[in-house]
Amino acid sequence: MSDVTNTSEWQRLAELTPAGAGLSLRAEFAAVPSRAEQFTVRGADIMLDFSKNLINDDIWSALVDLAAASKVGERASAMFSGEHINTTEDRAVLHTALRLPADASLTVDGQDVVADVHETLGRMSRVADAVRSGAWKGATGSQIRHIVNIGIGGSDLGPLMVYRALSDYREDLTCHFVSNVDPTHMHETLRQLDPAETMFLVASKTFTTQETMANANSARSWLLDGLGADAGRETAVAKHFMALSTNLEGVTEFGIDPENMFGFWDWVGGRYSVDSAIGMSLMLAIGPDEFADFLAGFHDMDEHFRSAPLEQNLPVVMALLGIWYRNFLDFETHAVLPYSQYLERFPAYLQQLDMESNGKSTKLDGTPVDHETGPIIWGEPGTNGQHAFYQLIHQGTSVVPADLIGVVNPANDVGGQHDLLMANLFAQAEALAFGKTGEEVEAAGISGVLVNHKTFGGNRPTNMLLVDELTPRTVGQLIALYEHKVFVQGTIWGVNSFDQWGVELGKELARGIVPELTADDAPELDHDSSTNALITHYRHTRRR
Numbered sequence: 182m183s184d185v186t187n188t189s190e191w192q193r194l195a196e197l198t199p200a201g202a203g204l205s206l207r208a209e210f211a212a213v214p215s216r217a218e219q220f221t222v223r224g225a226d227i228m229l230d231f232s233k234n235l236i237n238d239d240i241w242s243a244l245v246d247l248a249a250a251s252k253v254g255e256r257a258s259a260m261f262s263g264e265h266i267n268t269t270e271d272r273a274v275l276h277t278a279l280r281l282p283a284d285a286s287l288t289v290d291g292q293d294v295v296a297d298v299h300e301t302l303g304r305m306s307r308v309a310d311a312v313r314s315g316a317w318k319g320a321t322g323s324q325i326r327h328i329v330n331i332g333i334g335g336s337d338l339g340p341l342m343v344y345r346a347l348s349d350y351r352e353d354l355t356c357h358f359v360s361n362v363d364p365t366h367m368h369e370t371l372r373q374l375d376p377a378e379t380m381f382l383v384a385s386k387t388f389t390t391q392e393t394m395a396n397a398n399s400a401r402s403w404l405l406d407g408l409g410a411d412a413g414r415e416t417a418v419a420k421h422f423m424a425l426s427t428n429l430e431g432v433t434e435f436g437i438d439p440e441n442m443f444g445f446w447d448w449v450g451g452r453y454s455v456d457s458a459i460g461m462s463l464m465l466a467i468g469p470d471e472f473a474d475f476l477a478g479f480h481d482m483d484e485h486f487r488s489a490p491l492e493q494n495l496p497v498v499m500a501l502l503g504i505w506y507r508n509f510l511d512f513e514t515h516a517v518l519p520y521s522q523y524l525e526r527f528p529a530y531l532q533q534l535d536m537e538s539n540g541k542s543t544k545l546d547g548t549p550v551d552h553e554t555g556p557i558i559w560g561e562p563g564t565n566g567q568h569a570f571y572q573l574i575h576q577g578t579s580v581v582p583a584d585l586i587g588v589v590n591p592a593n594d595v596g597g598q599h600d601l602l603m604a605n606l607f608a609q610a611e612a613l614a615f616g617k618t619g620e621e622v623e624a625a626g627i628s629g630v631l632v633n634h635k636t637f638g639g640n641r642p643t644n645m646l647l648v649d650e651l652t653p654r655t656v657g658q659l660i661a662l663y664e665h666k667v668f669v670q671g672t673i674w675g676v677n678s679f680d681q682w683g684v685e686l687g688k689e690l691a692r693g694i695v696p697e698l699t700a701d702d703a704p705e706l707d708h709d710s711s712t713n714a715l716i717t718h719y720r721h722t723r724r725r
Contacts, residue, residue, distance in 0.1 A: 184544070185673055186552050190247040197240050198509045204235045206614045206640050224485035224495040225478070225658045230645040233614040234502055234582075235510065244501040245492045251673045253497060260668070261487060263289030263448075267679040268545055274679050275446070276453035276664070280479035280657070289448070297446070305443055305461055306469035308423070312380065313354065313468060320408055320417040323377040326354060329370060330462040331396045332384030333360045336425070338533050339455030339660075340384075340462045342526035343475070346656050349523070349592040350467040358462075359400075362392035367399050376407030381422045384459055386445065388428035388435070391688065397435070425458045450679050452533050453664060456657070471653045478657025486665045496665030499584075499644060503666070504673055506582045506642070507553050516574065516583040517560035520606040523651055524586060528560030531663055538667045538678040545677055554674050560584075564605050575613065575637055582642045585610055586659075590650045606645075613641035698723075 185191055210216050210232075220232035220241075236244070259266050263273045273289050281287060283299045311317040315324045330340055337360035344356050357370045381400050385393040401418060408417050418436030426432055427444040443458035455463075456476055464472040482495075491497050506512040515535075517528040539555030561569065563585075574581050587606045591599040616639025622632050648655045671678030697704045697716055706713040 184551055185247075185251060185675055188247070188250055190243065190250045193243045194240070194247060194505070194509055197243055200237070201235050201240055201505070202510060204237060204640065206233060206235070209237060210615075222493045222495055222498055224489060224493075224662070225481035226648055226655050227482075227495060227658055227662060228647045229495050229498060230647075231498060231502060233610055234505075234642040234644070235640060236502070236505065240505070241492075244505055247504070247673065248491050248497055248501055248669065253491070253669050253672050256672045257487065257665075257668070261483075263287065263294070267448075267450075267677060269677050269680045269682070270447075272679070273448040274450070274453075275448040276450065276456070277479075277483050279445075279449065279456045280476040280483065280661075282480065294446070294448075301443055301445070301458055302473075305458060305464055306472075308441065309461070309464045309469055309472075312465055313352070318420070319377050319380075320420045321377045323375075325380045325421075326378040327374050328354055328356045328380050328382060328462050328465050329374070329400065330356060330358045330382045330384060331360075331393055331400060332358075332382075332425070332459070333362075333390060333392045334533065335451030335454050336360075336384035336390075336393070336459050338526070338530045339452070340460060342524075342530040343455060343460070343463055343656060343660075344466055345526050346523045346651065347463070347467055347471075347475075347653055349651075350471055350653060352466070352468070354465055356462045356466050359396050360392070362395050364399070367396050367403075371400070371403050376404045376421070379404070379421060380465075382425055382461055383422060383435075383437070384425040384461075386425075386427055386451075388424065388426045388431035391692070401436070423461065425461055450681075452537055453679075455660065467653065475653035475657045478652075478654035478659075479661040480657075481654070482658045482661035482665065486661075495662055497669050499662070499666045500669035500673070502582070502642075502644065503556065503670055506580075507556050510580070511553075512556070512580050512582055514557040514559060514579070514581055516581050517558060517586070518563050518566055518583050518609075519560070519586040520563040520602055521586065521588045521651060522562055523588075523592070525562045527586070527659075528558065530660075531560075532558045534663060535667050537681050537684070539671050539674065539676060540683065541671075541674075541676040541678075544675045550674065550676065552674065554676055555670070563609070564602065567605065567609065571609070574641060575616075580641060582644075583613070584644045584646060586646045586648075588648055588651045592651060610643045610645055612637060613639070613643055615639045616641075 217230060217232045221228065221230045256266065260274050261277055263275055265271055265273050267274050275289065275294060278287055278294045279298055281295050285295050287295050312325050317325060319325055337358055341358040359367050359370050383393065383397045404421055405417060419438040422437045424432040424437045424442040426442055429439055429442065432442045433439055443461060445454060445457040449457050456479055460472065486494060486496050503515060517531050519527050535558045536555055541554050542550055544550055573579065574583065585606055587603055616637035619632050619636045622635045627635055668678055694716065697706060698719060703720065706716055
């Protein structure tokens, strides 16, 4: 497999790198009054202003040429059609099929995947309606009022993030999310709940995920102990547990009614699964109709990604800017800064989506990459971040490209505070781009050593993403935008964005260490000296 670094398009960008590193956004905006219009694109209900990036016409043209030479469009078509582009696991990559409308048609490996998806959605909807209406009763006849989603990774980060994002759409049911195998997470969640009014969703495709099943077993014990003699043990689990899984035998053995098992497919990766049965907690919280609107938002962005020209394609634009910064200007991190409290978990969600997908050092053909791949993704909501880490972003020695996300029309506004929030959003982008020169500082009456302290270099790049409202549809669009951005970058880098072998080794080693920690007699240890010493110290000091 030829490496992207050997292409003429990559070499052209390397030649343009000194110009990009020395580019002045002040000068670029002064020279081209229409720059903001030139570098603004729209897709679905999202506007992206990328004019405050370290690019000019030559750099941008070369980046678009790189996308074309990397056959981004062809690989996208292969993904949408169900080709097995996840070559290391010999699987199709079809999270996009999860949001196809019911009248669409897509047959993959001899199976009508659209029919399968909508059959599952239909069953989910019927159960969600029963729980939401109160027709579904717990073992003691009480209505379900609390949902506890037990999962980890994509089975937690996605539903939790969207549940927070769509808080304004929630009704009577309250959802809780337990992911950490640390027993404190489960304890702190359950201590506030009544077993008679609590439903658990166990989210594990294989129904064997170590952390999830440990938490699920703890939840089952808590439920049965809490219900006591008022409910039959044989039926209580079936009335208070559902499974988001494909392991029929394991689910049945646990005590869950197979009718309340909602599966998904091996062509759905965990970090791409929030719009599958993994989103059952969301459907319960916001209702089947709003969940359908959520799926429609994904589809909106899918269609934009499939049809828009490269230079006007939101995921492609954001991916190319990330390539420019990671591979040519050597910026190692990327911040996601939503100016919406409802999007507080969006940066954490994107950490998994991006870093698990493209944190790779091996190409599709098994050879090592000879270029940088995925950046470190991080962030917090504004304006909190302004009073925490923006000092480094403005005046630190590391340049941190950032996505700034704003919502024009808020779900809630008190005393005009939303205008204050948005003023901060726009001001930060302006300050990062243009800074404040020493001359401007002196003109404000500052002198001596303070001049340098109060000078801002500017040329700190940002993308400005605006949506009119935060709705199920626009949240779906935002998620799909970043899904496809990650896909484009993986395509250009030549890596498989849909496996995650890097998470396996630690889990494998942990399975061997568990019995060494819990054995009655001191076991023979065969680790390195540090790990042996840590296990021995733990065994000697652990109180049981």
